[in-house]
Structures are given as structure tokens and as C-alpha cells.
Amino acid sequence: MPQSYYKFFLGFVAAVAPLATDMYLPAIPQLAEMWGVNVSLVNLSLVLWFVAYSFTLLVWGSLSDRFGRRPILLIGLALFAASSVFCAMSQNVWQLIATRILQGIAGAGGASMVMAIARDRFEGKDRQQVLAWIGVILGLAPMIAPSIGAAIMQYGNWRMIFYAQGLAAALMLAVSLMLYQETAITLYKAGVFGMAARYGRLMGNANYVLTNASTSILSAPLLGFVAFSPLAYIQHFGMSRQQFALLFAVNALALVVGSASCAHLIHRFSDHYLLTVTLVGSLVGGILVLLIGHIAWIWFLLSAAMFTYFFGMSRPLVNHLVLEQVNDDIGAASSAVICSQFLCGAAGMAIATQHWQSPFLVFGALATLCPLATLLLWPWILRRIRTPHTAADILQPEPPPVG
Incomplete structure (x- = not known):
């Protein structure tokens, strides 16, 4: 992948997880009413997403030092796309919570690779510029995500929000397969x-x-x-x-x-x-x-x-x-x-x-x-x-x- 493309590539990979946290917020009251549960129970799907995301970051990052950035990035994006579809197919709040936990685990796979690839590929001021660009994307994504979710619900339903998330991850997976080559210089053979x-x-x-x-x-x-x-x-x-x-x-x-x-x-x-x-x-x-x-x-x-x-x-x-x-x-x-x-x-x-x-x-x-x-x-x-x-x-x- 040409050097100039990396900041766009990493920025869009970084945006996948923030979109997942905020896009479905407008649907939470409707889900609580539809399933006859308290809003706080539906919100548990958001809280546990963050818990799963935070702790599995540590696992994905260490695995990338063992197996490389590319396989972890591809697995994370593929799992995110699949888990988003599972979220859309949920029939009750407990299924949504379970699939959201899976989505959080998957989201950490791609997110953990963003800074690692930036560290592999860039040095000094160039790396700071890339990280600044990623910061812009990470600021924009949660800002526009609720509006995107509300617009989708206006013309569709809450399930379409998760299908859209899966589509975004699938597109980034395709781009990664075609353009991204391994950037880790040294791999550590350890269990x-x-x-x-x-x-x-x-x-x-x-x-x-x-x-x-x-x-x-x-x-x-x-x-x-x-x-x-x-x-x-x-x-x-x-x-x-x-x-x-x-x-x-x-x-x-x-x-x-x-x-x-x-x-x-x-x-x-x-x-x-x-x-x-x-x-x-x-x-x-x-x-x-x-x-x-x-x-x-x-x-x-x-x-x-x-x-x-x-x-x-x-x-x-x-x-x-x-x-x-x-x-x-x-x-x-x-x-x-x-x-x-x-x-x-x-x-x-x-x-x-x-x-x-x-x-x-x-x-x-x-x-x-x-x-x-x-x-x-x-x-x-x-x-x-x-x-x-x-x-x-x-x-x-x-x-x-x-x-």
C-alpha cells in the first residue's frame, strides 16, 4: 500500500468501533419497549461492549506480536462483520447483549492494530500526523453516528443499523485483503x-x-x-x-x-x-x-x-x-x-x-x-x-x- 494511503486506511479502520458504540443509541428506547424490559437492561449491551472491548485489546495486541498485524486485522474485521449480523438477528435483549459482547471483542481486534501499524510504518513527525488524522476520525465518528442511526431508523428499522455496521466492516475487510501487507518487522515465537x-x-x-x-x-x-x-x-x-x-x-x-x-x-x-x-x-x-x-x-x-x-x-x-x-x-x-x-x-x-x-x-x-x-x-x-x-x-x- 502506498505510504500516502495509510492515514486514510488507518482512519477508517479506527472508525469502525466508535460507530458501533453510538449508531444504535437512538434505538435503545424502542428496543426496551419492544422487548418489555427496562432501558437500563438494554444499556447493559453498551456497558458490556466496552468491558469486552477494553480487556480483549490486550489479547489482540499480544497476538499481533506473535502472528503479525495482518491476520489479526483480518480476523477482527471478519468477526466484527459477522457479529454485527448476529446483533441484527437478535430476538430478545439477552441475545443482543451476548452478540454485542462478541462485537466488542471483534472491534478490539481492528482498533488495536491501528496504533501498532502506525508505530510500525511511521516515525517522528510523520507518525504524529497520522495519529492526528486518526484523532480527527475518532472525533467525527461518534459525533455523526447517532444521526446516522436515527436516519436509518427513519427509513428502516433498528436491525438495519447493525447490518450497516456489518457492511462497513466487510468493506474494510475487502480493502485490507487487497491492499494491506504485513508491517511488523519482528515476530515473537511464544505461547x-x-x-x-x-x-x-x-x-x-x-x-x-x-x-x-x-x-x-x-x-x-x-x-x-x-x-x-x-x-x-x-x-x-x-x-x-x-x-x-x-x-x-x-x-x-x-x-x-x-x-x-x-x-x-x-x-x-x-x-x-x-x-x-x-x-x-x-x-x-x-x-x-x-x-x-x-x-x-x-x-x-x-x-x-x-x-x-x-x-x-x-x-x-x-x-x-x-x-x-x-x-x-x-x-x-x-x-x-x-x-x-x-x-x-x-x-x-x-x-x-x-x-x-x-x-x-x-x-x-x-x-x-x-x-x-x-x-x-x-x-x-x-x-x-x-x-x-x-x-x-x-x-x-x-x-x-x-x-
């Missing part, structure tokens, strides 16, 4: 214990663990916002569902613009300088949510948009920084990064949606404390990590090239 040993080696890599843990916590307020925003806009500010969808899209757009800005700015400024800016910007956004977010919807919108913008800018830089700390076990390392981000995000969702007496205070504290913790650790991280830049880079941008 189950060898797979476990790879994660053991990763846990023994202090720089990898430090950078991954200290930056994954930034996902907690982001996914916390996804869960908290309906409560804020609809229940607290009295918005309609249509108004909520529009305002949520504005915040999602801020995430996309942040990722796109990163792709442009990495050619002018050092990684460390940009990461410092994103951490400070996220912190300021969190403080604004804490102080004024509850006053009016416009203040909540703007302060949350500031946080999501800087988070979007930080994500490609963070992923690049973490993966720079490893030379081997790239598939396992990439999967562990995504897994830790999703688990922190799930914790943020749980915290933000509890029945707090002052929910804006709790969410604002979450949005403030997470970037603050990373920012406080940042000087120490810079002294420890293996990187060609120095800690002085955080004080000044790189000079533009002459001529």
Missing part, C-alpha cells in the same frame, strides 16, 4: 505464557508505565463529559433532545479541530512545548467548568469545548510519546495504551453520572484534577523519559526552518 511475559516486560518498563498512566487519566473527564452532558443540557438547563444533539456536536467538533490543529502545529513547535500547552489549556477549561459551568448553558458549552479542544490536540502527542518508550512488543504496548485510556474513561463516566448533590461541582473537579495531576508530574516525566528532546523544550517553541 500463552510468552504473551503474558510481554505484558510483564511492559510493566517493568518504568518510562512506559509512567507516561501511559499519567496521560490516560486525561480520558476520565472526556468520557465523563460524554455521560454527563445529557444530564447537564437536558435535565439541568432544560434543553430539548434536538438542542442537546446540536450542542453535543459543537463539543465533539472542538475535539476534531484540536486534533487537526495538532497536525498543523507539530511542524512549528516541539512535542514537549505543545503537550505543555495542551495540559495548561485543559486545566483552564476544567477550572472554568468548575466555576461557571453551572450558571448557564453557554458557559458550560464554551468551557467544555475548551477542554475537549485541548484534549483533542493532546491525544496524538500523548500516544506518540508513550509508544516512543518501547522498541519491542509494539502490538501489546499499543493495546495497553488504548485499554488504559478506556478504563480511565469508564471510571470517569461512573463518577460523573452518580447521584451527586452538586453534580457540576463533581464533574468540574474531575475536569480540573486530572489535567492538574498530569501537569504536576510533567517536569519529572521529562527528566525520565527516553527522548531526543530536553526539558528545556517546554519553555520555548522550536525555531521555524530557515528558507
Whole structure:
């Protein structure tokens, strides 16, 4: 596959899983009514999808270090297409939950390969550009997925949503079969214990663990916002569902613009300088949510948009920084990064949606404390990590090239 095609290929593979999480959200109330069950039971198909997705990322990533990226990518996409059809054929809520778990396992196969292939194929600024593009796709996919699902239901039914997901995966499978060739340079011949040993080696890599843990916590307020925003806009500010969808899209757009800005700015400024800016910007956004977010919807919108913008800018830089700390076990390392981000995000969702007496205070504290913790650790991280830049880079941008 030509080098220039990779960012589009990886972006579309990365979009498959986010589309699966959000496309069927408009159908959940109808499914609960049709099957005569509580909405929370249907929502279990979403929660367990995330659980299956997060933990099987670790398995797929390690398997790709053993057997290569290509077979894992192909198996993941094929299984995703098949499981989507099984979801569409569900006759009751328990069948839907079971098939959604299978779909989550399959979705992790393709998603875990995206960063691993980017790490195999690109270096330095080129990799950051690819990761920034992937960040744009990952921001757009959940933003448009509910609208796609609602449009499908308007002209069809809920089963068509899952058939559409299966079709998307089948198309990416066909493209992968025709164009993608193996990118893993070294394969590790080991069994189950060898797979476990790879994660053991990763846990023994202090720089990898430090950078991954200290930056994954930034996902907690982001996914916390996804869960908290309906409560804020609809229940607290009295918005309609249509108004909520529009305002949520504005915040999602801020995430996309942040990722796109990163792709442009990495050619002018050092990684460390940009990461410092994103951490400070996220912190300021969190403080604004804490102080004024509850006053009016416009203040909540703007302060949350500031946080999501800087988070979007930080994500490609963070992923690049973490993966720079490893030379081997790239598939396992990439999967562990995504897994830790999703688990922190799930914790943020749980915290933000509890029945707090002052929910804006709790969410604002979450949005403030997470970037603050990373920012406080940042000087120490810079002294420890293996990187060609120095800690002085955080004080000044790189000079533009002459001529």
C-alpha cells in the first residue's frame, strides 16, 4: 500500500468501533419497549461492549506480536462483520447483549492494530500526523453516528443499523485483503505464557508505565463529559433532545479541530512545548467548568469545548510519546495504551453520572484534577523519559526552518 494511503486506511479502520458504540443509541428506547424490559437492561449491551472491548485489546495486541498485524486485522474485521449480523438477528435483549459482547471483542481486534501499524510504518513527525488524522476520525465518528442511526431508523428499522455496521466492516475487510501487507518487522515465537511475559516486560518498563498512566487519566473527564452532558443540557438547563444533539456536536467538533490543529502545529513547535500547552489549556477549561459551568448553558458549552479542544490536540502527542518508550512488543504496548485510556474513561463516566448533590461541582473537579495531576508530574516525566528532546523544550517553541 502506498505510504500516502495509510492515514486514510488507518482512519477508517479506527472508525469502525466508535460507530458501533453510538449508531444504535437512538434505538435503545424502542428496543426496551419492544422487548418489555427496562432501558437500563438494554444499556447493559453498551456497558458490556466496552468491558469486552477494553480487556480483549490486550489479547489482540499480544497476538499481533506473535502472528503479525495482518491476520489479526483480518480476523477482527471478519468477526466484527459477522457479529454485527448476529446483533441484527437478535430476538430478545439477552441475545443482543451476548452478540454485542462478541462485537466488542471483534472491534478490539481492528482498533488495536491501528496504533501498532502506525508505530510500525511511521516515525517522528510523520507518525504524529497520522495519529492526528486518526484523532480527527475518532472525533467525527461518534459525533455523526447517532444521526446516522436515527436516519436509518427513519427509513428502516433498528436491525438495519447493525447490518450497516456489518457492511462497513466487510468493506474494510475487502480493502485490507487487497491492499494491506504485513508491517511488523519482528515476530515473537511464544505461547500463552510468552504473551503474558510481554505484558510483564511492559510493566517493568518504568518510562512506559509512567507516561501511559499519567496521560490516560486525561480520558476520565472526556468520557465523563460524554455521560454527563445529557444530564447537564437536558435535565439541568432544560434543553430539548434536538438542542442537546446540536450542542453535543459543537463539543465533539472542538475535539476534531484540536486534533487537526495538532497536525498543523507539530511542524512549528516541539512535542514537549505543545503537550505543555495542551495540559495548561485543559486545566483552564476544567477550572472554568468548575466555576461557571453551572450558571448557564453557554458557559458550560464554551468551557467544555475548551477542554475537549485541548484534549483533542493532546491525544496524538500523548500516544506518540508513550509508544516512543518501547522498541519491542509494539502490538501489546499499543493495546495497553488504548485499554488504559478506556478504563480511565469508564471510571470517569461512573463518577460523573452518580447521584451527586452538586453534580457540576463533581464533574468540574474531575475536569480540573486530572489535567492538574498530569501537569504536576510533567517536569519529572521529562527528566525520565527516553527522548531526543530536553526539558528545556517546554519553555520555548522550536525555531521555524530557515528558507
